[in-house]
Amino acid sequence: MMAATSLQDERPARRTEADLALSVRGLRKLFVTARSQIVEALSDISFEVRQGEVVALLGPSGCGKSTLLRILAGLDTYDGGMIDWSLGEELNNAKRLRAATVFQQDSTLPWMNIANNLKVGMSGLRLSRAEQDERIRKYISIVGLSQFVEGFPHELSGGMRQRVSIARALATEPVLLLMDEPLSALDAQTRVVMQQELLRMWQRTASTVVYVTHDIAEALTLADRVIVMTCRPGRIKEICDVPFGRNRDVLDVRRRADFGALEVDLWKMIAEEVGDRLQ
């Protein structure tokens, strides 16, 4: 377990109850297999997300981290425990979504142009046409696609389409931004560029993020805290603080000595997990 006190945190420490964007208590998810066996996919999941914080859910594939994210996104039900959105509800007015999701696979709608893709995302909110147009302009510019507003997804590359998905989520100005391995379908070079872009976008929009990944370096590069999950059942093994502050650079961060140390720690934890599964 890493020390909770960060070495170089540029943000003021936020530890009060009022600053919680989300609180998950004893969450449980069960599946019933075709042979009538009950499988516990998530067991006793408890964690908190503070406002303005980036939390990474890290673990090998099949450990239920995507299931957890789908539950938070409202795409799946749960069988025990509770999710407290109280601050989320407080901030959640008709002009913001409680949570918006960026999916792992391409989720742009190919039959409409980029501007309308963002508009569909906002269609559940009470926004005037002018407010919608203003948000489209703002968030398309944040993801750097201003000249493609009238273009269609099939005219863009995979990385650009994922930027559209990110802009669509940001445009709902969500209390919580959920990201399910959003960069895993991209090539290695584009991924590093996008990591830097994500840091910049979150900084500009003061986003609160839950970020699912199986990539240890990515979790350390992007998150303030890393939640390490175990497999079968999916439990929280450890919650590590990442003391790099929010104003960080993707390449600089990798040169730090504590980055290497943290990476090794996390590797060991995950390796134990994968080892358990092999036995």
Next chain:
Amino acid sequence: MTAIPLGEIEIGSVPFVAQVMRARRREKLRRMGFSIGFPLLLLAMWQAAASAGMIDVRFFPSPMRILKTSIETLQAPDERALIEAHLMATLSRLVLGYLLGAVLGIIVGVTMAVYMPFRASLAPIIYATFPTPKLAIFPLLIVIFGLGDASKAALVTLGVFYMTCINSLAGVQYANPIYQDVAQAFRVPASTRWFKIIIPSALPSIVTGLKLGIGQALILVVSAEFVSSNDGLGYFIWNSWQTLDISRMFMGLVIVSVVGGIAVVGGNALERYLIPWAKH
């Protein structure tokens, strides 16, 4: 083809670009040459066989003979008016029946996909009756709708309905589930969900159904006119055969083929217009 040595090619070199473009054009012309040339070759063989007396020209008049008959027929004002009347009779049945079948098929198919009780109730009936040859139901349709245009349009409607209904149903059911996830995760209101997400995501399959429906519609309208009609292209073909006016019969076949060809070209254009994101 004259090869340019690689060392001499400059980026932006006009001769090189021109040469590549020329090669592409030539390839395209070659393809078109085969596509047009082979049917022409078949016609020429037919013509030669007729001229050489290898086939009985009373039943297989030569292509030139058919062309001549067609031109003479179309030049005679009363004959021409008659053929136009037959064409219009067929087209009106076709268009009416097709539109009705397509609209009903899409509405029922999409609703079935989205609303379980509707699907569970209707799917057994639709899948059980789908394999029935539609023409076999024609007598029943005559009993219901009478001998006039209505029963023939209804037959077309029936054929088109099955094609569009089953394809619309499959289109929604097998659309990428990510689109439904987007609708739910962003709490999209129902109308937006239907018209901006569900139906467009099924559109490629719906258009396939519409295109398959064209063929069905044409088969059914001509068959219905064979069996019970005093006008229409089907009647024209059948009547020409019965009076052994084989050249006229072939002329009727050509007109039906042209109608079908135009409809297919229209269907492809509709596809490019409605689903520009799909690769054609």
